[in-house]
Amino acid sequence: MRTTILFLVLALVIVAVMFVLLRSRRIAEKYAILWLGVGVVVIVLAAYPALLAHLAALVGVQVASNLLFALALILLLGVCIHLSLEVSRLESRVRRLAEESAILRQSVETLEAKPDDGSSAE
Numbered sequence: 001m002r003t004t005i006l007f008l009v010l011a012l013v014i015v016a017v018m019f020v021l022l023r024s025r026r027i028a029e030k031y032a033i034l035w036l037g038v039g040v041v042v043i044v045l046a047a048y049p050a051l052l053a054h055l056a057a058l059v060g061v062q063v064a065s066n067l068l069f070a071l072a073l074i075l076l077l078g079v080c081i082h083l084s085l086e087v088s089r090l091e092s093r094v095r096r097l098a099e100e101s102a103i104l105r106q107s108v109e110t111l112e113a114k115p116d117d118g119s120s121a122e
Contacts, residue, residue: 011043
């Protein structure tokens with residue numbers, strides 16, 4: 001009974017923290033949805049612990065906690081892959097922006113270095 005209450009409180013804290021981070025715009029919606037989903041799953045599993053045992057029996061896992069650890073491992077692997085893709089995409093964008101900035105800086109320096117042709121009115 002104590003573990004059920006502990007996991008319910010933990011899941012509610014996760015959901016509350018995600019809402020606070022969303023409201024303060026410190027986390028993007030696409031990431032918050034993932035963690036809100038994790039919080040909801042933890043709430044459901046904490047409220048109905050027999051559900052995890054039933055799922056373990058359905059999948060053929062002997063111990064329900066092993067299924068939970070396997071699911072957590074798969075979730076974390078998916079998050080790592082997703083974040084790696086995001087970092088790669090952002091790295092490409094930063095490189096492109098740095099190149100464009102260098103080209104623009106070179107253009108400005110070239111324009112500033114041109115001698116005045118005397119067409120300015122005095």
